[in-house]
Amino acid sequence: MTMEIAELDAFKAIVDYGSVTQAAIRLNRAQSSISFRIKTLESRLDTKLFERSGRGITMTAQGKELYAYASQILELVARAQASLSQAKTETRVRLGVIENLTITRQNLLQSIVANPEGLAVDVSIGNTQSLLKDLEAGKLDAVIVGAGFAPAHYRRVTLFNDPLALIYSATQPAIEDLKAFSGQVFLVNSRRSASQRNLDELFLMGNITPEKIIECGSYPLLFSNVINGVGVALVPLSLVDSCCRSEQVQTYFLKGSYASLTTEFVFFDHPGKPAPRALAQWVLDFEKPARSPLMATAG
Numbered sequence: 001m002t003m004e005i006a007e008l009d010a011f012k013a014i015v016d017y018g019s020v021t022q023a024a025i026r027l028n029r030a031q032s033s034i035s036f037r038i039k040t041l042e043s044r045l046d047t048k049l050f051e052r053s054g055r056g057i058t059m060t061a062q063g064k065e066l067y068a069y070a071s072q073i074l075e076l077v078a079r080a081q082a083s084l085s086q087a088k089t090e091t092r093v094r095l096g097v098i099e100n101l102t103i104t105r106q107n108l109l110q111s112i113v114a115n116p117e118g119l120a121v122d123v124s125i126g127n128t129q130s131l132l133k134d135l136e137a138g139k140l141d142a143v144i145v146g147a148g149f150a151p152a153h154y155r156r157v158t159l160f161n162d163p164l165a166l167i168y169s170a171t172q173p174a175i176e177d178l179k180a181f182s183g184q185v186f187l188v189n190s191r192r193s194a195s196q197r198n199l200d201e202l203f204l205m206g207n208i209t210p211e212k213i214i215e216c217g218s219y220p221l222l223f224s225n226v227i228n229g230v231g232v233a234l235v236p237l238s239l240v241d242s243c244c245r246s247e248q249v250q251t252y253f254l255k256g257s258y259a260s261l262t263t264e265f266v267f268f269d270h271p272g273k274p275a276p277r278a279l280a281q282w283v284l285d286f287e288k289p290a291r292s293p294l295m296a297t298a299g
Contacts, residue, residue, distance in 0.1 A: 003044060005077060008070040010037040011049065015067055019056060092120040093275045096131035096143040098263070099189065103219060104162075104238040108286060117282050119275055129192040135266065142267035142276040144283075146194015155269035157280050159287055162236040162261045164198055166252040169229040175252055178206045185231030186210040187222050194261060199234050201258040219243055236261055
């Protein structure tokens with residue numbers, strides 16, 4: 001004996017809504033289809049489920065017993081469908097990344113999108129602070145941003161460190177002393193980027209007072225302005241080869257705590273949302289295959 005879910009659904013709908021007509025309307029089926037399923041179900045069970053009279057239909061004792069089971073079965077089916085649907089949805093990850101990665105680590109981002117983990121990754125670009133704000137608001141599931149800005153309740157995994165340097169136009173006289181940068185116009189991609197903190201520390205530790213700071217809004221525009229002698233900029237060294245020719249700019253190499261930018265993968269590590277953690281592990285394996293697996297945290 002095998003009962004079909006559609007037959008139990010039709011049976012329960014008749015009981016819940018009082019008639020075959022109403023059950024058909026609620027289930028968006030023809031009345032003949034509902035009647036056929038009930039007859040088939042009664043035949044499978046070899047018992048009558050309804051008593052039919054001029055005033056309508058009422059459940060038999062066997063019908064009342066089946067109704068209790070049918071209600072439980074249909075509820076479990078609905079919960080299973082919802083759970084599986086959620087699990088399928090959880091394979092999508094909304095990932096935010098800082099702009100310089102789209103230039104210096106295109107290979108990583110291309111590999112993230114085409115990852116072999118079966119994750120559907122949607123990538124958006126922004127600065128560290130705006131991406132963290134979107135993560136907090138639930139608009140993103142994970143971000144790759146400058147280290148040290150994420151709230152403590154997020155999982156933070158260090159990915160890489162990029163050395164920073166000051167660059168200025170090749171048409172300007174060479175600068176040998178860090179203090180000589182005082183009084184210069186400084187160009188930044190965004191005042192909300194992670195490297196702004198490095199720049200502030202550079203000003204403090206190097207005793208540098210800029211003439212002014214100009215926000216360029218993008219690295220291509222920043223480099224164009226540097227090349228044309230508009231100002232100097234603190235940038236990851238990895239950007240220099242990607243955004244200009246070596247003969248177009250001069251580089252002043254730095255030492256100290258402000259001389260590198262650490263990037264980290266940030267996400268909320270929750271057992272009910274495994275996709276961001278799976279992506280974090282995959283990125284770790286891609287960058288540093290010898291690293292140990294991420295350990296789960298309490299949800």
